Amino acid sequence: MKTFDNKGYIDEHLYALQQRNLIYNHDFRYFSNQIEFNYGIPDGWCYEDKGANGSINFDKNTERCIIKKSGGNSLMTFKQALHEFPRWKQMLLEKVISVKVVLNLSIAGDVSMTLSDGIDSNTIVKNGIGDFEVEVELKVNKAAKSVWITISSSAPSIVIAISKVYGNVGLIAIENLPCIVQGIIGERKQYIATKNPPAEELSLCQAPVELSNDYSRLNSVINNRFGKGQNGNSMLIDMRGYFSRAWNNGAKVDPDATNRKPPGTGTIEGDHVSTFEQDIFLKHDHELGFSIDKTILMGDKSSTTIINTASTSKTKETADGKETRPKNIAELYTIKWA
Known part of the structure; x- marks a missing residue:
C-alpha cells in the first residue's frame, strides 16, 4: 500500500486534479438561454463579433x-477562461497546458487558435476547407493572472463549425477526462449548517452585487438575467428571505404568472424562470351568519334591538404576526461558478 508524507500527499492530490478537462462545456451541450432569449452562445463561452x-x-x-463570421475584416473571438476555479494557480502556474480544437471550415480563411496567460501566448493558424484537429500548447508563466483559449478570425463571412474543445495539464490533450467543474455552472444550491458558501459557489443571500471579470463563465450563463452592473457584467440575484416556487410554464396553477415582475434590475417579466411575485392574499369574504330564535319584546320603556342581516359587517383583526407563512427553516442559497 502506498503511503505519503504531507508533501507527497499534496503532490498526488494535485496530480489527480491535473487529470481534468479544463474546458467547461467542451462539446457545447449546455445552452441555458438559447431557446428563451435566442441567446446562441454556449454556456461558459464568450463570443464577440464587432462586424x-x-x-x-x-x-x-x-x-x-x-x-x-460577419462580412468585412473585423475580428471575431470565441473564447473561454481556463483559470476560473479555486486554487488554479497551484495547478496551472509553470505547467504545460495542451488544448485541442476539433472544427470544420467550409470557406477558406485564416482561423487562429491561441493559448494565452496574459504574458506569454502560443497561436496556431489554419487556412483551408475540411475537417481539422488543432492542438496548441503553452507553458503558463509563473506570474500569470489568467489563462484563456481563444478561437478567432478576421476572414469575411467565414463559417467555423466547432465540434469540441478540450484540454488539460500535460503534453497531450485528452478528450475523455472528467471536467474540472463538478456539476453545472449556474445551478443553485442550498445549505443548512453554514453561512459561508464553498469556494466554487457565491452567496445569493446578500445585497445584489455585480460579477467581476473573474467570473466570465457564470456571466455567460446568467446573461444579465438579473440586471447589468456598471461595468457591463451580470448582477447576482438577491434571494434573502424569499421562498422558491416551481416555474408555472403555462399551467393554470399560478393565476398571476403573466404579471410576474423582473428580478432585481433585470428586464425579464411574465411567466419565466427567476421572475418574482409580491406576497398577496386570495380574495375572499368572511361570511357572518345570524339567527334569531326568540321574539324581541318591546315595551314602552325598553330599547329596541334591530339586527340588519343585509348590511356589511367586519370580523376582528388577528394579531399573530406581520406575514402569512408556512413553517420554515432559513437556508443559505448559493450559485455555482466553477
Missing part, C-alpha cells in the same frame, strides 16, 4: 457550434 451580420448557433443535427 455586422455575424451569428452563432448550435446545429442539433451535426452537434456543432456554428459561427458565421
